[in-house]
Amino acid sequence: MTPGKGIYDPCGAYAPRLKTDELFLIPFAVDLKSEVLRAVRFVQSHQLLNRTLWDLFVQQFRTRPDGADRGWRGEYWGKMMRGACFTYRITGNEALYEMLTQAVSSLLEAADAHGCISSSEGDAQFDGWDMWCRKYVLLGLEYYADICRDEAFRAKVLKAACRELDIIIDHIGPEKGKKSILATSGWWGCMNSCSILEPVVRLYNITGEKRYLDFAAYIVSTGGSNLGNVLELAAENKVPPFRYPVVKAYETMSFFEGIAEYYRVTGEERLKTAFLNFTDAVLETDYTIIGSCGCTHELFDNSTLRQTEIPVEVAQETCVSVTLSKLLLQALCLTGDSRYAEAIERTWYNSILGSINFRSLARIGLDGSPSGDGSYLKSRDFRISIGGFTFDSYSPLYKSRRNRKCGGYKNMAGGTAYGCCACIGSAGTALLPLCAVMRRRDGLAILQYIPGVFHAAAPDGTPVTIAMDTRYPYDGRIAIRVCAERECRMSLMLRVPAGENFRGTIGGEALPAPDGKTVTLNRVFGKSTLILLETDLKAHTVLLNGRTAVEKGAIVYALDSRNADINTVAGASVTCEEPAPEDFDCRSSIDVTFDNGTRVRMTDYASAGSDWDRDDCFVTVWMDTIERDPELRRPE
Secondary structure (H helix, E strand, O other), X not given: OOOOOOOOOOOOOOOOOOOOOOEEOOOOOOEEOHHHHHHHHHHHHHHHOOHHHHHHHHHHHHHOOHHHHOOOOOHHHHHHHHHXXXXXXXXXXXXXXXXXXXXXXXXXXXXXOOOOOOOOOHHHOOOOOHHHHHHHHHHHHHHHHHHOOOHHHHHHHHHHHHHHHHHHHHHEOOOOOOEOHHHOOOOHHHHHHHOOHHHHXXXXXXXXXXXXXXXXXXXXXXOOOOOOOHHHHHHHOOOOHHHOOOOEHHHHHHHXXXXXXXXXXXXXXXXXXXXXXHHHHHHHHOOOOOOOOOOEEOEOOOHHHHOOOOOOOOEOEHHHHHHHXXXXXXXXXXXXXHHHHXXXXXXXXXXXXXXXXXXXXXXXXXXXXXXXXXXXXXXXXHHHHHHOOOEOOEOOOOOEOOOOOOOXXXXXXXXXXXXXXXXXXXXXXXXXXXXXXXXXXXXXEEOOOOOEEEEEEOOOOOEEEEEEEEOOOOOOEEEEEEEEOOOEEEEEEEEOOOOEEEEEEEOOEEOOOOEOOEEEEEXXXXXXXXXXXXXEOOOEEEEEOOEEEEEEOOEEEEEEOOOOOOOOEEOOOEEXXXXXXXXXXXXXXXXXXXXXXXXXXXXXXXXXXXXXXXXXXXXXXXXXXXXXXXXXXXXX
């Protein structure tokens, strides 16, 4: 089999998507504004342009420290490279491109004489987290190849990726004398190893080498785990993910991302069914109010129902939030169903945005800028080292604080340290603008409402510019101007934004009625077409297990101990809501009066508890209520 004719895009390069997908990413640099731009640029300057970090991560492949403890230090480079490539797609920053090119060159120089790039050595290779780390080596190289402008260097990068995968295939497989992939780790039934499926399929799509597709088929045949066939469980759809034999959310979702890519190549409908069953089950049983999952550390645990409980220690890992967003993007591309875009929106504006360390980095003088010396990596003080990271690892929901623990924390040489969530975060911050405007077979789709200018093209190739002006999701008014270089006919799908009483006009005339969660326009677009959308964003309560939360559209509100009592006892409904004066550092704040007479100041969740270096800075989304509903108990 040879790869189908694919669409070049940053989240699935060269995949044969024309026959399988409804929506396609458009690779572009965009002129963003507002909070989204601030987040992307902050991560770019405070992390991705820090040469100290890249050098540190490459060093792990020279010294191979994971051989001693079967660790995962080798994941850091590829995780951050993928997010950095996503970010470059948005910003087009030349300094970032040069930084990534140098980081890739350094990695290639770290390969051994056989071309092997591993952070482990000896019998630790193909054991512990080695396959997982090799997965991220492959992903990092592949995503860089997507943006590489030097064809000769790109060929060198892909050759190195092929050599890395060839070495894996030489050692792992069903053939006599090889090690089973289900024997390559003592963690999570080898689901971590099997998640290498995604870059294997991607490399097949780039090269057309049949041995890569054969290896992918072998991985799929294992079902993903030596504890039970999770692929078959998803296809049958009889038990939710928190009842799977492997409940590690991050690794399981990563494996199913590979299933989606493999389906695109083979067209096996049972694989698509299994993927969508799994994704929908996660949204049904393990998706929390702030758009994350895994309220027991980072495990599937029926979080949709259990999210009001006090966590054992930490909950809702940032790695999980980012990987969930990527899983949802796969489902969005495959189906065109806007509810996946809606879920991505909730995750971004609450969980992912709330994980960015905007305040503490500036306060403790650890800016991580390219000119910095990276000293924040060298602190022996565990808390300071976390506070110096660009991303937090966990997202609290009930009477807890941020910066509790660093996920995937590993010490490295010279007193340095880092963590897995800090590395993956940049993929999350970039993902929302990447899927804001997407291509359809007969036109374009606007899935995320972000102020800025997006460049695309109609099906006949006519350049189209989409300019959005809005404060959404903090305000319900959205102005969209569609400008085609010349008149052209195309469809334009609009996601109905969160809120109530949706209405809109195009060229002064009322929009057609929504079909579910979307409005589709089929018409000729000229040099300037103005679309106005409006939705009423009103705060309302969410009741669960005798506790109350407040949300307004996609934005979840929280009590912040800096300006409110987190032990507030809430009523069951909101009877009065007024905008609060802008006297507190947050993106959005409201004064809420509950029906029990309690009046309290609330801020958007992403802003709440953002003083990481203060021990007295607590946050809660769920508030206790006077009466607890006995029918909303967690089943055993």
